[in-house]
Amino acid sequence: MNDNRPEFPDSKSTNPYVFYVTENGRKNEKIGQVQAIDKDEGQHAKVFYYLLWADDDRPFYVDKADGSIFTNKSFDRENQEEYDLYVFATNDEGFYMTNEERNDVIENEIAHNSSIAKVKVVINDLNDNVPKFEQSIYYTAVNAMANINDFIANITAYDNDAGMNGTLTYYIKASNLYKYGSSKSSGSIIPSPFNISQLGQLNTATYLAENNQHRFIVDVVAREIAYPEREAMTKVHVWIFEPSQLIRIILSKPVEQIMHEKDEIIAELSNATQSRVIIVDIRFNTDDMGHKREEWTDMYILVVDPMTHSILPVPETLKIIDAKYDSLKQYYSGYYIENVLPALIVDKEEPFDPALAALIALLIVLFVGVITFIVVCCCLRHWAIAPTNLKKKDALIKKAIIDDLNTTENPLWIEQKLKIYEEQELTMQVFNEPENVLTRGDSEDFVPDDNTYATIQHPNRRGSAHIATLSIADDMADYATLSGVPHHSISASSSLRGAPNYYEAAMGFQGSTFQVPEHAGNNSDSFDGFRTRFKSSGLTINNDGQPEYVAELI
Known part of the structure; x- marks a missing residue:
C-alpha cells in the first residue's frame, strides 16, 4: 500500500546538500547525488527525482531515477559563485508541475516539506583572469617640499579571481626622469624616488626638492602571487610642483x-x-x-x-x-x-626704486668713512705721544721708583690699604746675593751680609709703653727697616737713615730704611754692645748676630 511519501534525511550533511564544481569545466559533469527514502515496499517504494526551477535557465539537471546531479554548461565563477537548487522526490514517474505551482512550492513549502531537498552548488575558482589596473595612465603631482613616505596617489589593480589566485603584489619597474621643458627622458633614476605599498599606495622614498618642476613617468607593475604569476603594468605621470x-x-x-x-x-x-x-x-x-x-x-x-x-x-x-x-x-x-x-595668496612685491637704493648705498659709504676716520685718528694720536727714547723711558721709571722709596707709609699699607692692621704688621723677607758673594769673597774686610729685615714702627709714633733707646735723630721716618748684620763701609756718611741702594729698590722695598750701625772688626766687645742696644728696642739678637724675635711692637 502506498501510504508513505519519499523523504530526505534531515542532517547537517544533507540539509542542505553542498556540492562543488570547478569553473570552466566540461558540460554533463556529475557534481553529486541526492537520495530520498520511502518506507513503502515494492513498486510503491520506488522514488523519482525532479528539479524545481524558478526560471528557464537550467545550468544543472538531475537523473530522475537515482538523484545524480550533472552540469548543463561550463561555469564562470566571476559571473556567479553559487547556485541554489531544489530537488523534489516523488513516487510519480510522470510528475509535472507548472511554473505557478513550482513557484508556490518554492515560496511556501520548501521550509517544512521533507520531500524537497535543498542543494547548494559552489563554483570553485580557477586562476583564469589577468590582473588589471583601474586606469591605463595615472596623472598626479607631489609637493617639492614633501617629506619621505608622504602619500601621492592610489595606484590600484584588481584580479577577478578569488583567494590566492586574486592576490597581487606591486613593485616599481622604472622611474624615468623628464627635466623641465624636455620631452626626452634623462633615464631611470636608481634607486627610485618613489615606493609603492602592497595596497597600491604610491609614496615618496626621498626628498624631491632637487627635482622641482621636473616630472617622472613611473612604471608600476602588479603581479599575481599564484601560478602562473601574470602581470599588469601602468604608467604614472608625477609632476613636482611648488x-x-x-x-x-x-x-x-x-x-x-x-x-x-x-x-x-x-x-x-x-x-x-x-x-x-x-x-x-x-x-x-x-x-x-x-x-x-x-x-x-x-x-x-x-x-x-x-x-x-x-x-x-x-x-x-x-x-x-x-x-x-x-x-x-x-x-x-x-x-x-x-x-x-x-591657492596661495602672495603679496605683491614693491617695485625696485633705484634712487632709494643709491641713497642707502651713499649713507652706508659715509658711515664706513666716518668710522674709518675715527679709527685712524686714534691710532695716529697713540703713535704721536708714545715715547721713542728708551733712555728717557728708563729715567722716568727710575724716578718713579725713587719717589716711591721716599714715602713715609708702610709698604704693606700702601698695597693693602687696611689701616686696621697698621700696628700689627711684621714683615720678614730674606734674599741672597750670590753674585756679590763670589766677587767679594777675597776681601779682608768682607763680612757676609745677612739680609734679614724687620719693619718696626717709630717708638714715638705708636704710643707704646716700651720705648726703645736708639741713637737716632728725631726726624726719623715713621718706619725703618733693620738689617741683622751691619754693612761694612768705610764711608763716614753712612747712618741709620742711609738711602736704599738700587738693588733693594728693584726687589720692591719701599719707604725710609736704615741699617744696623756698623761695627768695625769682629771683637766681642763691639758685638756685645751692638746686641745690648737692640735688646732695649725689643729686638733679640742670637749668638750669630741674627735678629731672632721682635717682641711687643705694639
Whole structure:
C-alpha cells in the first residue's frame, strides 16, 4: 500500500546538500547525488527525482531515477559563485508541475516539506583572469617640499579571481626622469624616488626638492602571487610642483559628494582650459578666518600644458577660466562651484626704486668713512705721544721708583690699604746675593751680609709703653727697616737713615730704611754692645748676630 511519501534525511550533511564544481569545466559533469527514502515496499517504494526551477535557465539537471546531479554548461565563477537548487522526490514517474505551482512550492513549502531537498552548488575558482589596473595612465603631482613616505596617489589593480589566485603584489619597474621643458627622458633614476605599498599606495622614498618642476613617468607593475604569476603594468605621470602653482576651487558641497563627482568636474575643467587638470588634494573648506566648514569643499588642482608637459602659471590659467565664464556659468551652478582662485595668496612685491637704493648705498659709504676716520685718528694720536727714547723711558721709571722709596707709609699699607692692621704688621723677607758673594769673597774686610729685615714702627709714633733707646735723630721716618748684620763701609756718611741702594729698590722695598750701625772688626766687645742696644728696642739678637724675635711692637 502506498501510504508513505519519499523523504530526505534531515542532517547537517544533507540539509542542505553542498556540492562543488570547478569553473570552466566540461558540460554533463556529475557534481553529486541526492537520495530520498520511502518506507513503502515494492513498486510503491520506488522514488523519482525532479528539479524545481524558478526560471528557464537550467545550468544543472538531475537523473530522475537515482538523484545524480550533472552540469548543463561550463561555469564562470566571476559571473556567479553559487547556485541554489531544489530537488523534489516523488513516487510519480510522470510528475509535472507548472511554473505557478513550482513557484508556490518554492515560496511556501520548501521550509517544512521533507520531500524537497535543498542543494547548494559552489563554483570553485580557477586562476583564469589577468590582473588589471583601474586606469591605463595615472596623472598626479607631489609637493617639492614633501617629506619621505608622504602619500601621492592610489595606484590600484584588481584580479577577478578569488583567494590566492586574486592576490597581487606591486613593485616599481622604472622611474624615468623628464627635466623641465624636455620631452626626452634623462633615464631611470636608481634607486627610485618613489615606493609603492602592497595596497597600491604610491609614496615618496626621498626628498624631491632637487627635482622641482621636473616630472617622472613611473612604471608600476602588479603581479599575481599564484601560478602562473601574470602581470599588469601602468604608467604614472608625477609632476613636482611648488604650493604657489596650485589653484583652489571652492565648492558648496560636502567632500563625500565631490569624491563621487570629481572625474566629471575635472573633465569639464579640462575641456574649458584645453589643458590637463590634475587633482592634488580634496579637503574640507576653510574660510578667511581659518574656520573649517565641513559642508563645503576645497579642491586643489594643477593645470598642465599638454604640449610642453609643464605646469601653467596660475594667472594665465585664471585668465582662461574667466574668459570662458559665460560658458562655465551653468556648469558652476550644477556642481556648486563658488569660486576659483590661487591657492596661495602672495603679496605683491614693491617695485625696485633705484634712487632709494643709491641713497642707502651713499649713507652706508659715509658711515664706513666716518668710522674709518675715527679709527685712524686714534691710532695716529697713540703713535704721536708714545715715547721713542728708551733712555728717557728708563729715567722716568727710575724716578718713579725713587719717589716711591721716599714715602713715609708702610709698604704693606700702601698695597693693602687696611689701616686696621697698621700696628700689627711684621714683615720678614730674606734674599741672597750670590753674585756679590763670589766677587767679594777675597776681601779682608768682607763680612757676609745677612739680609734679614724687620719693619718696626717709630717708638714715638705708636704710643707704646716700651720705648726703645736708639741713637737716632728725631726726624726719623715713621718706619725703618733693620738689617741683622751691619754693612761694612768705610764711608763716614753712612747712618741709620742711609738711602736704599738700587738693588733693594728693584726687589720692591719701599719707604725710609736704615741699617744696623756698623761695627768695625769682629771683637766681642763691639758685638756685645751692638746686641745690648737692640735688646732695649725689643729686638733679640742670637749668638750669630741674627735678629731672632721682635717682641711687643705694639
